[in-house]
Amino acid sequence: MLTREQLLDHVWGYDFDPGSNVxxxxxxxxxxxxxxxxVExxxxVGYRFRPA
Known part of the structure; x- marks a missing residue:
């Protein structure tokens, strides 16, 4: 499970911007x-990948 903040940081290298919808x-x-x-x-909390 990943939070939006973790995704922003790890994928895009952004600090968390609460106004971003990326x-x-x-x-x-x-x-x-x-x-x-x-994708649940x-x-x-965030998102979780649920493979079939």
Missing amino acids: VDVYVGYLRKKVGSDA TVRG
Whole structure:
């Protein structure tokens, strides 16, 4: 499981910017490619990859 802050830091090298939606946009792209069930949103925490 990764938080939005961890994704921003590890993937883009950004410090957390609460106004940025870059993580949400790319999670959407990822869901289109691998299936919406494969990437689970953990409310209040972050995202989790759930392989089939």
